[in-house]
Amino acid sequence: MSGNKQDEDPRINGIKTKIRVVPDFPKKGIMFQDITTVLLDPKAFKDTIDLFVERYRDKNISVVAGIEARGFIFGPPIALAIGAKFVPLRKPKKLPGETIFEEYELEYGNDRLEMHVGAVEAGDRALVVDDLIATGGTLCAAINLLERVGAEVVECACVIELPELKGRQRLKGKPLCMLVEYR
Ligand SMILES: O=P(O)(O)OC[C@H]1O[C@H](OP(=O)(O)OP(=O)(O)O)[C@H](O)[C@@H]1O
Numbered sequence: 001m002s003g004n005k006q007d008e009d010p011r012i013n014g015i016k017t018k019i020r021v022v023p024d025f026p027k028k029g030i031m032f033q034d035i036t037t038v039l040l041d042p043k044a045f046k047d048t049i050d051l052f053v054e055r056y057r058d059k060n061i062s063v064v065a066g067i068e069a070r071g072f073i074f075g076p077p078i079a080l081a082i083g084a085k086f087v088p089l090r091k092p093k094k095l096p097g098e099t100i101f102e103e104y105e106l107e108y109g110n111d112r113l114e115m116h117v118g119a120v121e122a123g124d125r126a127l128v129v130d131d132l133i134a135t136g137g138t139l140c141a142a143i144n145l146l147e148r149v150g151a152e153v154v155e156c157a158c159v160i161e162l163p164e165l166k167g168r169q170r171l172k173g174k175p176l177c178m179l180v181e182y183r
């Protein structure tokens with residue numbers, strides 16, 4: 001596995017075959033990449049987590065930041081396995097404590113991410129986890145939140161990249177590791 005090549009590890013093709021593509025969801029023209037079908041296959045789900053754990057276990061990551069909702073599926077098992085804290089980056093008005101927020105645009109709308117003040121500290125080494133990068137707006141908002149509190153974003157990790165939407169270009173120079181490209 002690397003930032004770009006999807007066929008290096010034999011586990012990756014197994015994961016790819018479990019992703020369901022649903023045309024015209026949630027609106028016409030969107031080819032929706034559904035990771036819930038990966039979760040139905042314990043080997044494919046475990047392989048997904050293991051690939052990221054193998055990559056990050058020796059990188060001195062102190063915080064895994066997972067993006068609501070699908071980053072909450074992949075982020076916590078990675079955090080537990082590498083001995084990092086997990087911090088949820090949530091959609092508006094879900095977090096009870098004091099928050100900071102960033103707004104962003106999606107392939108199909110607008111949204112906002114919030115993070116608890118105090119959850120991430122200056123000097124933390126952060127990994128941002130989500131299921132998918134499309135335009136990169138969501139990951140960019142996550143990077144901004146983490147950098148505003150003085151964390152170093154080491155890398156972003158996604159299961160799926162939609163390269164045609166050029167989301168990598170919005171990651172402020174941060175590396176992206178993904179497993180499967182969808183073209
Ligand atoms: O790269 P981008 O263009 O920003 O898009 C990627 C984001 O879109 C999806 O989440 P969505 O906002 O649909 O929310 P959900 O996970 O709550 O369904 C996906 O899980 C990423 O978080």
Ligand SMILES: Nc1ncnc2[nH]cnc12
Nearest residue numbers: 030031032033107132134
């Ligand atoms: N095509 C897509 N499939 C799944 N999630 C997405 N988020 C943004 N674009 C998406």
